[in-house]
Amino acid sequence: MIRINNLSYTYPDRTLALDGVDLSIEKGEFVALIGKNGCGKTTLVRHLNALLMPTSGSISVFGMDTTDTSNVWNIRQTVGMVFQNPQTQFVGTTLEEDVAFGPENLALPQNEIQERVDRSLREVDLLEYKTYSPKTLSGGQMQRAAIAGILAMEPQCIVLDEVTSMLDPQSRSNVLDTIAQLHQSGKTIIYVTQRIEEILPIADRIISMNNGRIEFVGTPKEYLASVESPIPAVTSLMRKLKAKGFDVNGNVFTVDDALLEITKATQVRDKNKTETSGNG
Amino acid sequence: MDELFLSYIHGDSILYRLDPRTKLVTLMVISILVLQTFTFPCLGVFIIFFILLAHLSGVSTGILIRSIKPMLIFFTFIFLMHLFLTKGTPIFQIGLVHPTFEGLTTGTIITARFVLLILFASLLTATTRPTMITNGIERLLRPLPLKRFGLSSFDIATMMSLSIRFVPVLLNTARQIRYAQISRCLDIRHNMFRGVSTTITPMIRESLQTADELAIAMESRCYQGNFRTSLFELKMRSADWVVLCGISGLAVLSYI
Numbered sequence: 001m002i003r004i005n006n007l008s009y010t011y012p013d014r015t016l017a018l019d020g021v022d023l024s025i026e027k028g029e030f031v032a033l034i035g036k037n038g039c040g041k042t043t044l045v046r047h048l049n050a051l052l053m054p055t056s057g058s059i060s061v062f063g064m065d066t067t068d069t070s071n072v073w074n075i076r077q078t079v080g081m082v083f084q085n086p087q088t089q090f091v092g093t094t095l096e097e098d099v100a101f102g103p104e105n106l107a108l109p110q111n112e113i114q115e116r117v118d119r120s121l122r123e124v125d126l127l128e129y130k131t132y133s134p135k136t137l138s139g140g141q142m143q144r145a146a147i148a149g150i151l152a153m154e155p156q157c158i159v160l161d162e163v164t165s166m167l168d169p170q171s172r173s174n175v176l177d178t179i180a181q182l183h184q185s186g187k188t189i190i191y192v193t194q195r196i197e198e199i200l201p202i203a204d205r206i207i208s209m210n211n212g213r214i215e216f217v218g219t220p221k222e223y224l225a226s227v228e229s230p231i232p233a234v235t236s237l238m239r240k241l242k243a244k245g246f247d248v249n250g251n252v253f254t255v256d257d258a259l260l261e262i263t264k265a266t267q268v269r270d271k272n273k274t275e276t277s278g279n280g
Numbered sequence: 281m282d283e284l285f286l287s288y289i290h291g292d293s294i295l296y297r298l299d300p301r302t303k304l305v306t307l308m309v310i311s312i313l314v315l316q317t318f319t320f321p322c323l324g325v326f327i328i329f330f331i332l333l334a335h336l337s338g339v340s341t342g343i344l345i346r347s348i349k350p351m352l353i354f355f356t357f358i359f360l361m362h363l364f365l366t367k368g369t370p371i372f373q374i375g376l377v378h379p380t381f382e383g384l385t386t387g388t389i390i391t392a393r394f395v396l397l398i399l400f401a402s403l404l405t406a407t408t409r410p411t412m413i414t415n416g417i418e419r420l421l422r423p424l425p426l427k428r429f430g431l432s433s434f435d436i437a438t439m440m441s442l443s444i445r446f447v448p449v450l451l452n453t454a455r456q457i458r459y460a461q462i463s464r465c466l467d468i469r470h471n472m473f474r475g476v477s478t479t480i481t482p483m484i485r486e487s488l489q490t491a492d493e494l495a496i497a498m499e500s501r502c503y504q505g506n507f508r509t510s511l512f513e514l515k516m517r518s519a520d521w522v523v524l525c526g527i528s529g530l531a532v533l534s535y536i
Contacts, residue, residue, distance in 0.1 A: 051500055083497055091442065104509050104511065
């Protein structure tokens with residue numbers, strides 16, 4: 001339910017960041033936005049909740065035009081945004097105060113704020129930490145807290161802008177699990193990342209950007225079939241095996257699928273060997 | 281730096297349960313009264329009053345008294361200034377230096393006043409969460425015509441709570457910048473102030489970057505700077521009114 005038509009954006013210093021972007025994202029979809037540093041991913045997603053206004057072109061978010069200033073607060077409630085640095089988006093002195101920040105801005109009554117804070121913290125599995133101060137939380141916990149802060153505004157769509165890039169592997173996997181759960185509960189997810197391997201198993205569609213333009217749109221399988229790099233280490237290994245003559249699929253990206261392919265290929269090879277020796 | 285000056289201490293007592301507005305108004309009245317004391321008996325009354333309140337608060341008196349520590353140099357300075365610069369009967373004389381008995385009395389009274397101010401303030405901050413203090417100040421400022429200056433009471437409250445939140449973060453950043461420079465052979469053994477200018481430049485850049493990211497994050501969470509509600513709505517109870525009546529009675533009495 002997001003329609004982007006011929007969107008271009010030029011920064012005040014005259015850098016052209018987006019150059020004629022056309023894109024549609026459907027309700028309930030999990031879309032991953034990938035591309036090199038400076039390719040315009042962040043600029044693009046900042047248009048989705050009216051933090052930036054297009055230089056030309058238009059964006060409609062769940063039927064609301066982002067250039068119409070009267071829609072701004074509705075749009076920001078509908079599309080929540082989680083940023084890269086967990087430290088600079090944590091505004092409260094405790095976890096519950098931080099999660100309450102959004103609902104407080106919406107001037108909701110106290111009992112409703114409390115209810116939303118508890119519900120959101122439960123959803124990201126942090127309810128027991130609600131009176132903790134940010135200095136006692138890990139990076140992953142703070143990032144999940146930031147997600148809870150957005151959930152408390154009950155958005156339909158959540159944009160996550162490189163949210164795992166400052167986290168350790170364990171925290172990253174916890175945050176990804178939380179995001180996958182949110183997607184299953186029906187939220188539209190737009191996930192900006194540099195790490196292709198973390199989104200291939202969970203995203204419905206991959207959008208790849210380069211120099212302010214959209215270069216590729218398609219399913220994870222189509223993405224892998226169309227590119228040489230960047231690809232996950234597993235896929236790279238499978239392609240090398242294939243080049244060595246193994247009969248495997250060069251476009252699998254999970255360890256389990258790769259294992260299955262390799263087992264199958266070795267079984268076929270063993271069978272061929274016995275048949276050849278039997279004939280001989 | 282984790283134990284910050286005048287910080288909140290978890291606990292529960294009648295002082296914790298009072299509305300922050302009551303505590304703020306009471307602190308203001310007490311501060312005015314303390315600044316008007318000129319005699320030792322009056323100071324004695326306030327000291328007893330503080331001990332009584334500290335006992336009621338359930339916070340250990342040691343922690344409260346420790347809040348004076350960062351101000352010790354300031355207090356000593358004030359005391360010595362009065363001791364040596366007040367004219368009167370000299371206690372002894374060495375060259376031009378002659379402390380006076382009058383100086384000793386005024387110095388003691390004035391320093392004691394400042395110590396009492398800090399002690400009473402530490403009682404407020406120890407028993408009230410920072411958010412509640414900012415909420416209280418916001419509510420007290422709300423009737424003022426701040427719009428004329430392009431501000432709202434909510435803006436001021438947000439600014440205060442963000443300062444409380446980000447002072448430790450910025451201190452941490454400063455420490456990291458310092459370590460990064462020491463690891464590149466900045467020698468601070470003989471002069472603590474070496475490298476201050478090279479620390480300040482990245483510090484300012486970092487603070488502006490933080491402020492920018494924070495502003496964007498706040499804006500995307502619908503912060504508009506005007507009317508907003510709070511997770512902790514304030515409610516005056518009968519105990520609050522009793523305290524307020526008591527403190528106004530005391531103020532009137534002392535005035536007479």
